[in-house]
Amino acid sequence: MSAPAPEVEQSALPVSDSQTYRRAFKDLREGLSQRExxxxxxxxxxxxRYRRSVLGPFWITIATGIQASAIGLLYSVLLDQPLREQLPHVTVGLIVWGLIQASIIEGSEVFIANEGLIKQLPSALSVHVYRLVWRQILFFAHNLLIYVIVFFAFSIWRDVHWTIIFAIPAFVLLVLNAMWVSIVFGIFATRYRDIAPILNSMTLMLFVLTPVMWSTKALENQGGQVADRARIVEIVPTFHFLEIVRAPLLGEDQHAYHWYIVGAFTVVGWIVAIFALKKYRARVPYWV
Structure with a gap:
């Protein structure tokens, strides 16, 4: 009579780590290590994008500068605000908004747009997120040239003090949020293709509601019910992201609660992003 076959120990069975937090963090580390x-x-x-163009990427700067000048002049007249205040306000607002908008719209298509690389190139999924954010940082850097021109042309340097250094950690927070937004929206928009057009419409709505072109200060100066209604903008999340960057760059008063709200969004957003990477990272190549 043959002896019974030995039982296979549970620990000897291969265990997949494709849906573990360890693998999610590993993907982020590997993507960062592939920075070249x-x-x-x-x-x-x-x-x-600017191949065969004489000015190349500086067309980004020119287009943003023209847009800021036109909107700043128009709203200066409509809101009866000094051009010296309105134009810098609009300029910095458009520069920062460009990064916020790209994080949402392009972030939702980050994996769909890189379908070929995802299927053929053995790299971490986060590489495509880093690529997108890095590209937007370069756009942001080009547009900062407009701020430098406005800074001296409208003598903003007279109002700015040492607190301008807070623009650096504010920018870091913007980048960190751009990363988790691209991960979360990118994964779910790859699975559900209706999400991308919804986000496009939502971004347009946020642009109107966020004081990019107009100023809450101008409404508050009118007093009465208009001043009270201006506070409604506090419920718009993008207002707080915009304010932590614009206020120090223009030498305006900064409020701590903007930082608290942005910090909370950053922490919660990254928790969701890590969970999304853990749960769905391995499925993205099949969804694209």
């Missing part, structure tokens, strides 16, 4: 790849790809994206 996404730094190069991000720069190539800009060069490809």
């Amino acid at each position: 790849l996404w730094l190069s790809l991000g720069w190539q994206d800009i060069k490809q």
